[in-house]
Amino acid sequence: MTLSLSRDLEAPEEDELAADTEPTGRRAALWSALRTLARRPGFLLSALFLLFVLASAFVPQLFSGYDPYATAPKDRLLPPSAAHPFGTDDIGRDLWSRMLSGSELTIKATLIALAIAIVAGLVLGVVSGFFGGFTDSLIMRFSDVLLAIPGLLLALAIVTALGFGTIPVAVAVGVGIVPGFARTTRAEVLRVRTLPYVEAARTGGASWPRILVRHLLPNSWGPVAVLAVLDAGVAIIAIASLSFLGFGAAPPAAEWGSLISAGRKFMITAPWVSLLPGLFVAATVLTLNHVSKTLQELER
Amino acid sequence: MNRTVRYVLGRVAQAVGVLWAAFTVTFVVLYLLPSDPVALQLGAAGIETDKLTPEQLAQVQAQFGLDRSVLAQYWGYLTGAVRGDFGTSFAQGRPVAELIAERIGPTLTLSLAAGTLALVSGTALAYLAAAVRWRPARLLLTRLPSVGAAFPQFFVALLLIQLLSFTLAWLPATGDAGWETLVMPSLTIALLTGSVLAQVLMRSFDETLRQPYIATARATGLSRGAVQLVHAFRNAALPAVTILGVLVGQTVTSAIVVETVFTRNGVGRLAQEAVLAQDVPVVLGVVTLAAALFVTVNLVVDLLYPLLDPRIIHTPKVSAP
Helix, strand or coil, X not given: CHHHHHHXXXXXXXXXXXXXXXXXXXXXXXXXXXXXXXXXXXXXXXXXXXXXXXHXXXXXXXXXXXXXXXXXXXXXXXXXXXXXXXXXXXXXXXXXXXXXXXHHHHHHHHHHHHHHHHHXXXXXXHHHXXXXXXXXXXXXXXXXXXXXXXXXXXHHHHHHHHCCCHHHHHHHHHHHHHHHHHHHHHHHXXXXXXXXXXXXXXXXXXXXXXXXXXXXXXXXXXXXXXXXXXXXXXXXXXXXXXXXXXXXXXXCCCCHHHHHHHHHHHCCCCCHHHHHHHHHHXXXXXXXHHHHHHHHHHHC | CHHHHHHHHHHHHHHHHHHHHHHHHHHHHHHHCCCCHHHHHHHHCCCCHHHCCHHHHXXXXXXXXXXXXXXXXXXXXXXXXXXXXXXXXXXXXXXXXXXXXXXXXXXXXXXXXXXXXXXXXXXXXXXXXXXXXXXXXXXXXXXXXHHHHHCCHHHHHHHHHHHHHHHCCXXXXXXXXXXXXXXXXXXXXXXXXXXXXXXXXXXXXXXXXXXXXXXXXXXXXXXXXXXXXXXXXXXXXXXXXXXXXXXXXXXXXXXXXXXHHCCCCCHHHHHHHHHHCCCHHHHHHHHHHHHHHHHHXXXXXXXXXXXXXXXXXXXXXXCCC
């Protein structure tokens, strides 16, 4: 009897302590995570490269001195040099600056696709995991159906309906990766829902919306973020592929895919015109995969 | 027996349901999204709507069945699709089923070659990664698939053309006649699907080799190689069977890009041309065909799975379909 009494007395103290140190604990965990990451040269390099790609998407003129649309007929199909790191294309445009101006469209399309997938996936996943029952099975069946149409083909159907261009391609790719996000979010919500702190908050009188915003979302976004980094690579490949097939922005504008496709005509005489941009796309996707893999290891 | 019959019927019904829903989703996307489906589709047939008199317009619309309500059109397409009739191409004026039948040959050959190559190379790589003990080599082997999956297929295809056709002049760069033209397209597709397969197999080998029965087999005096081949492989291969549908789906999608790069006259290129011409019935036909293939493969896997792992039928399901 005395034993249980003393326990009851101790318990609140512990809780108070935990509540006090909790935010600092989270911040400290974040710092230690950052320190671990900084000690990995592979991760640092990948992160720097991605940062560069992201920066080039928003301020391409920062990294190149040429106008991506200025033609110079006498400089056609020059091999890579100090002045033109990626060489020039068939009408003498600097490929490096065209590549960077291509980043602008391709990376923005990727961000739009990811935004669609994350928002729709979070909403569907939270609703599905939170309400369960009929709503849950309806949403999950629907995502089964979307998964039954191989990714690029669903995108082709959407592009056929919406017309060509960067935005339709971004929408098409975004819709295709929604089911993955919905499933991951749902699984996380189902996991977090049954944890003691949710029960405790519920007992403490918190409403469901409050629990959703304060407890479920902050604690289930981790795997979703990792998936977002991984799917950024998938989205880049899909967007570049659709653009390569000729469904992206109209000719004078440069996109990664259309640049590579345009260079195919000069493969024999000037292979760098399509191979160097292709290598750049591959490097971007590789670094994204590496970053997501490192983050995944960190989660565990 | 009763349980088995219920399992089979349930799976078949589910497959039919998913296929119907996939068809419907594609139809909704293709027919309800565009601002003016009539103009879009007549444009694909080379007819400019604003140059026609109202009577002519009505006549053309009737010819393509566009004067009916969307529901009537949907019903027409659905009942047609069940009988294998996907309507008439707007751009070419020929039955979609005929167009697909004409061009499915090269795609099937390519998928078969690429599938075999992916199966062999993916399994071999995973097997090797599990067998190798030296850490650096093991790390290299386990990282290889994620690198293989990161390369965009059009880039791989161009790289192969540059290397094997233009520099070494071993293989023809384009076309679909003869086995030589099959090598580079299958390599391109197999690099992706083989990598995905290898990743799944590696993870499953990792788990299987840690099971107690492996230790028991080792304790009986069998060599590591024998244990891996005889005892571990069969169990480790199970998860790979479940992603067979995903791999087939990937092969079909890959065909679109790969056939375009290597100018092979297959269904993938038909899809690319159809989208460029905004030829709605052809797109609907190809997407439905791909979904049907995916659903069928998954159904076959689902039906075969109890034979490989009898626990599937005899343990109660977590969620009802």
